Amino acid sequence: MKTLRQYISLIEAAESSCPLATKDIALNTKNRDFTQDKYNYGPLNVSEPGDYWEGVAEEWDTTVEAAKASNCGNCVAFDISPRMDKCMPGVTSDQDGRLGYCWMHHFKCHSARTCHTWAKGGPIDKDEVSMEWGERNEMAYAN
Numbered sequence: 001m002k003t004l005r006q007y008i009s010l011i012e013a014a015e016s017s018c019p020l021a022t023k024d025i026a027l028n029t030k031n032r033d034f035t036q037d038k039y040n041y042g043p044l045n046v047s048e049p050g051d052y053w054e055g056v057a058e059e060w061d062t063t064v065e066a067a068k069a070s071n072c073g074n075c076v077a078f079d080i081s082p083r084m085d086k087c088m089p090g091v092t093s094d095q096d097g098r099l100g101y102c103w104m105h106h107f108k109c110h111s112a113r114t115c116h117t118w119a120k121g122g123p124i125d126k127d128e129v130s131m132e133w134g135e136r137n138e139m140a141y142a143n
């Protein structure tokens with residue numbers, strides 16, 4: 001059963017044509033944690049990555065440099081379009097990069113991180129392309 005807050009998030013998302021996870025913190029957290037557990041989304045601390053990038057390089061059978069260059073910031077699913085910026089709850093940039101919306105795993109991800117399902121071709125920076133992803137995903141309203 002949904003909570004009142006979840007119903008409010010649903011209405012906010014529908015009225016603004018934003019993905020539900022940009023309005024529903026619990027859903028965003030759930031999807032992020034799932035992506036961390038299942039697809040190695042990380043590193044947790046971008047400034048202190050430990051051996052995270054070595055692990056990714058090994059998984060992809062490539063160099064650490066190549067692994068670091070394959071991040072959310074240039075992933076095909078990373079949406080930083082103007083309309084998506086309006087869906088974000090506040091400031092999206094920090095010294096390491098910026099937040100965007102991940103259309104593959106449905107949460108707000110950070111450009112300096114990556115995951116095992118990274119795919120070349122991003123970011124999405126045009127509203128029309130963002131809306132196409134939204135329509136294909138039915139704007140990720142349902143959870």
Ligand code: SF4
Nearest residue numbers: 072075102104115118
């Ligand atoms: S699918 Fe792409 S945008 Fe989404 S978390 Fe993975 S690397 Fe980042």
